[in-house]
Amino acid sequence: MSTHYTDTAPYPRADVSPPSGSLFPHKHLLGIWNMDPTSIKHLLDTAEKYVDQNRQSHKTSPICAGLTQINLFFENSTRTLMSFEIAGKRLGMDTISMSTGSSSIKKGETLLDTADTLNAMHPDALVVRHADSGAVQLLSEKMDCAVLNAGDGRSEHPTQALLDALTIRRRKGQIHGQTIVISGDIAHSRVARSNIYLLSAMGARVRLVAPPTLLPTDIERLGVEVYHRMDEGLEGADVVMMLRLQQERMQGAFLPSLREYYRFWGLTSEKLKYAKDDVLVMHPGPMNRGVEIASDIADDLDKSAIREQVEMGVAVRMACLDVLTSHLRQEKKA
Amino acid sequence: MTTAFINARLMDPASNMDTLGTLIAENEHITAVGPDITVPDGAEVIDCKKRILCPGLIDMRVHAVDVDAALAGGVTTVILQPDQTTIIDSDPVVERIRGRSKDSTAFSVYPMGAATQGLKGEQLAEIGQMQQSGAVAFTDCRKPVSDSQIMRRLMEYAGYFNALIVQFPQDKSLAGDGIAHEGEIASRLGLAAIPAAAEAMQIDRDVRLAELTNARIHFSMLSSRDGVEAIRAAKKRGAKVTCSTAPHYLHLNENAVEGYRTFAKVSPPLRAEEDRLALIDGLADGTIDTLVSDHDPQSADVKRLPFGQATPGVVGLETMLALAMSTVHSGKVDLMTLLRSLTETPAELLNLDTGRLEVGRYADLAIFDPEKPWVIDADKLSSSAKNTPFDTLPVQGQVWRTIVGGKTLFNRET
Numbered sequence: 192m193s194t195h196y197t198d199t200a201p202y203p204r205a206d207v208s209p210p211s212g213s214l215f216p217h218k219h220l221l222g223i224w225n226m227d228p229t230s231i232k233h234l235l236d237t238a239e240k241y242v243d244q245n246r247q248s249h250k251t252s253p254i255c256a257g258l259t260q261i262n263l264f265f266e267n268s269t270r271t272l273m274s275f276e277i278a279g280k281r282l283g284m285d286t287i288s289m290s291t292g293s294s295s296i297k298k299g300e301t302l303l304d305t306a307d308t309l310n311a312m313h314p315d316a317l318v319v320r321h322a323d324s325g326a327v328q329l330l331s332e333k334m335d336c337a338v339l340n341a342g343d344g345r346s347e348h349p350t351q352a353l354l355d356a357l358t359i360r361r362r363k364g365q366i367h368g369q370t371i372v373i374s375g376d377i378a379h380s381r382v383a384r385s386n387i388y389l390l391s392a393m394g395a396r397v398r399l400v401a402p403p404t405l406l407p408t409d410i411e412r413l414g415v416e417v418y419h420r421m422d423e424g425l426e427g428a429d430v431v432m433m434l435r436l437q438q439e440r441m442q443g444a445f446l447p448s449l450r451e452y453y454r455f456w457g458l459t460s461e462k463l464k465y466a467k468d469d470v471l472v473m474h475p476g477p478m479n480r481g482v483e484i485a486s487d488i489a490d491d492l493d494k495s496a497i498r499e500q501v502e503m504g505v506a507v508r509m510a511c512l513d514v515l516t517s518h519l520r521q522e523k524k525a
Numbered sequence: 526m527t528t529a530f531i532n533a534r535l536m537d538p539a540s541n542m543d544t545l546g547t548l549i550a551e552n553e554h555i556t557a558v559g560p561d562i563t564v565p566d567g568a569e570v571i572d573c574k575k576r577i578l579c580p581g582l583i584d585m586r587v588h589a590v591d592v593d594a595a596l597a598g599g600v601t602t603v604i605l606q607p608d609q610t611t612i613i614d615s616d617p618v619v620e621r622i623r624g625r626s627k628d629s630t631a632f633s634v635y636p637m638g639a640a641t642q643g644l645k646g647e648q649l650a651e652i653g654q655m656q657q658s659g660a661v662a663f664t665d666c667r668k669p670v671s672d673s674q675i676m677r678r679l680m681e682y683a684g685y686f687n688a689l690i691v692q693f694p695q696d697k698s699l700a701g702d703g704i705a706h707e708g709e710i711a712s713r714l715g716l717a718a719i720p721a722a723a724e725a726m727q728i729d730r731d732v733r734l735a736e737l738t739n740a741r742i743h744f745s746m747l748s749s750r751d752g753v754e755a756i757r758a759a760k761k762r763g764a765k766v767t768c769s770t771a772p773h774y775l776h777l778n779e780n781a782v783e784g785y786r787t788f789a790k791v792s793p794p795l796r797a798e799e800d801r802l803a804l805i806d807g808l809a810d811g812t813i814d815t816l817v818s819d820h821d822p823q824s825a826d827v828k829r830l831p832f833g834q835a836t837p838g839v840v841g842l843e844t845m846l847a848l849a850m851s852t853v854h855s856g857k858v859d860l861m862t863l864l865r866s867l868t869e870t871p872a873e874l875l876n877l878d879t880g881r882l883e884v885g886r887y888a889d890l891a892i893f894d895p896e897k898p899w900v901i902d903a904d905k906l907s908s909s910a911k912n913t914p915f916d917t918l919p920v921q922g923q924v925w926r927t928i929v930g931g932k933t934l935f936n937r938e939t
Binding site: 224301302303321323324325326328329343344345346347381384407408409410412413 | 707708709711712713714715716718720784785826829830831832833834
């Protein structure tokens with residue numbers, strides 16, 4: 192393999208500095224789909240510094256003091272919502288969170304009216320999760336501030352992909368050249384889509400392993416290798432990402448039973464033997480032990496990076512908020 | 526009152542006439558048509574300047590009566606779908622719509638009745654009574670009649686009245702809650718998808734039932750290559766089957782929903798490029814019999830929503846002819862074939878008294894310039910809503926005048 196290609200510059204075009212001169216020429220963080228390696232690397236590099244900060248006893252650096260962050264969650268979430276809240280607070284932002292139960296969307300208000308209302312309150316960052324694909328993009332069209340996608344339908348979950356990438360980069364040294372397996376319910380997963388875009392953009396070899404019912408049509412056109420058998424898919428893998436299997440997939444005949452799923456696609460020690468010895472096991476959580484992953488693997492600190500992923504999540508979200516509000520702070524200085 | 530349309534390129538698909546000449550309309554009817562007609566004294570003379578004069582277009586599928594949009598598009602007869610606020614599933618509703626249409630000298634509106642009560646697909650609707658009141662065909666509109674036994678009985682029963690059943694070709698359970706064409710785009714955007722096979726499967730089943738019951742069946746809104754091939758095979762076997770498609774399927778493919786553009790959300794969904802090309806071929810060789818607009822005005826309120834929640838549908842009456850003309854300009858479809866799909870064929874399928882340039886017929890006419898270039902501007906459409914995916918699209922071919930019962934109701938120059 193040519194030494195010209197490195198983790199940070201997987202393609203020649205990434206060697207050229209972006210025309211705008213900005214390392215992150217985006218107003219919002221809607222998805223990984225339209226991001227180039229330079230932008231991704233910039234976010235990861237920024238996050239790196241927050242990892243160190245988060246491990247100190249004094250964890251806040253109020254660079255965003257005075258800015259307002261609204262977390263608007265139309266779909267239930269605990270870990271992502273908390274992660275964003277902590278991230279904002281550690282940057283000194285005023286953080287407000289709102290979940291579906293308390294919002295007027297249940298009273299029949301349309302998404303764009305909600306956007307209008309929020310916009311009038313002049314937030315500086317809006318974090319949104321929504322059950323419909325494309326909903327966050329639609330909302331961003333009405334907002335003056337930066338909008339961060341915290342997961343929309345089956346479409347994208349960019350901060351999850353970024354925290355996964357940061358975890359891999361720290362454990363493996365680089366993303367480029369790694370063989371990374373994503374296994375589980377790909378069809379309904381926004382995490383899978385964001386990870387496919389990010390990891391392939393950074394030069395990893397991405398494999399998908401799932402039963403045919405859980406794979407979307409023509410997914411191989413995104414530049415991934417598709418497997419149905421775990422032993423074949425795991426052969427020589429550097430990283431294995433397991434996805435959460437939604438229990439309701441048993442309805443609608445996606446799968447016969449959880450027992451059978453575990454037998455063929457659950458990650459067990461026997462199946463993991465096909466991967467490299469130093470394989471890294473990841474899971475975006477929350478886990479179903481004994482469904483997609485065996486407990487002994489999840490708890491194996493040498494192999495499992497699951498807790499580390501959560502830690503990286505806060506750092507990555509701090510980096511995203513930092514980068515997306517940096518223009519506000521520059522204005523202040525001037 | 527007598528009107529003479531002189532210097533017109535008379536095109537009548539029914540008689541295969543394509544000649545420069547004159548058409549005389551006296552009161553509501555055509556009294557003379559052909560190349561060597563002398564203009565009677567006292568007639569109002571309209572110089573068509575060699576523009577095409579053809580029968581007024583018949584649109585077999587609209588979801589709202591949008592008269593201004595229809596006239597601006599050269600359409601003089603619309604067939605209203607039964608999925609109205611009050612579902613058209615009984616004779617009083619049919620009578621009310623027909624009555625309103627007869628009162629106004631403007632425009633012909635014929636309703637299609639529901640095939641099953643409440644469009645529920647369970648109990649047959651009162652086909653005989655609705656037919657007597659003026660319903661021209663029977664359909665459950667955007668819902669396919671899924672149950673094979675009910676469909677069989679529906680076709681047998683309708684056959685007795687020689688009533689046309691119009692089926693929406695989409696296998697309901699395979700389509701599920703899909704909203705986009707199953708393929709790369711839907712997979713990437715994370716949208717629930719419908720495979721093209723859902724269309725062909727429904728066609729195949731209903732063709733079998735049509736053969737079993739010796740009934741005729743019409744499939745509305747084909748969207749896929751598999752669908753076109755299924756119809757082609759059925760016609761070859763001699764089944765009494767006809768079908769339609771809409772201009773947006775001839776113009777757009779799945780790429781149009783990229784960026785979650787809800788103005789391109791239609792049912793059935795826009796499919797792959799190969800499907801689009803197969804539909805044009807189908808129109809060219811007569812596999813596809815008629816072209817419909819599927820005109821469905823929707824306000825921005827129900828369109829400016831996340832893709833999954835947005836209401837499907839586009840406005841199409843006004844742009845139908847111009848969009849369809851692109852298939853002629855690109856050399857794919859013969860002009861006479863295209864006009865036939867918009868005039869003679871729907872008139873024949875529905876037993877209407879229009880759709881021909883023939884002495885004694887109603888003078889429902891459209892005059893258009895096939896070459897005239899213009900740019901579609903959503904804000905300037907006459908439709909009651911502006912939900913078109915074709916905003917800013919340059920097209921070629923524009924309606925100049927629309928005449929209903931001998932009277933000019935639309936004139937671009939005024």
